[in-house]
Amino acid sequence: MRKVSLTFLAILLLFVFTAASVTIGAVKGFRQEKAQVDSALGSLGPLFATRVETGNNLLTVAHRHLPPENALVEAVARNVQELSAQGPLPLRAQANTRLEENAKALLAALENTPGVQADSRDLSYVTGLLPQALDQSAQWTDAGSYNQAAMAFNERLNGTFSGFLARLFGEAEAQLFIP
Secondary structure, eight states, X not given: OHHHHHHHHHHHHHXXXXXXXXXXXXXXXXXXXXXXXXXXXXXXXXXXXHHHHHHHHHHHHHHHHSOTTOHHHXXXXXXXXXXXXXXXXXXXXXXXXXXXXXXXXXXXXXXXXXXXXXXXXXXXXXXXXXHHHHHHHHHTOOHHHHHHHHHHHHHXXXXXXXXXXXXXXXXXXXXXXXX
16 A cells, blocks of 8 residues: 555656646746847837937927927927836837827928028928938837737747746736837
C-alpha cells in the first residue's frame, strides 16, 4: 500500500511541477514580448513632441491676432494639453486627430485675419511653415508599426493557451494608438 501512495504522490508532483513550469514559461514569455511592444511605443514619443511643439507655435501666432477666448484657440490649446498628457493611448490618439482638425481650421481662420495679412512674418508662418510642420509630423507617425506589433501581441495573448495562462496571472493587452 505504501508503494502505491508514493507512486501516486510522485505522479501528482510531476503534474504540479509541469503545470508550474508551463505557467511560468508562458508568463515570462509574454512579459518579454510585451516589453518589446512597449519599446516600439517609444517611437511615438517624437510624434507627440513634434505635434505639441507645432500646436504651441500655432497658439503663439494665434494669441497675437485672436482673442484668447476664441473657440478654435481654446480647442487647439486643449488638444495640445491632452496630447502632452501621459494618458492612455486611445485618448492621445483622439487628441492627435482633433489637433489635426482644429489646427487646420485655426490656420484657415488666421489666414483671413487682417492682422496676419498685414504681418509678413506671421503670414508666412500661417500659410507655409505651420501647415508644413503639421503635414510632416502626421507623416512621421510610426503608429502603424506600433499598432501592428500590439495587435499581433494581443492576438497571441487572447488566442493561445499560454496566453490564457499569462492573462490569468495579470498580463494585460497592449493599448492601440487608434482613436
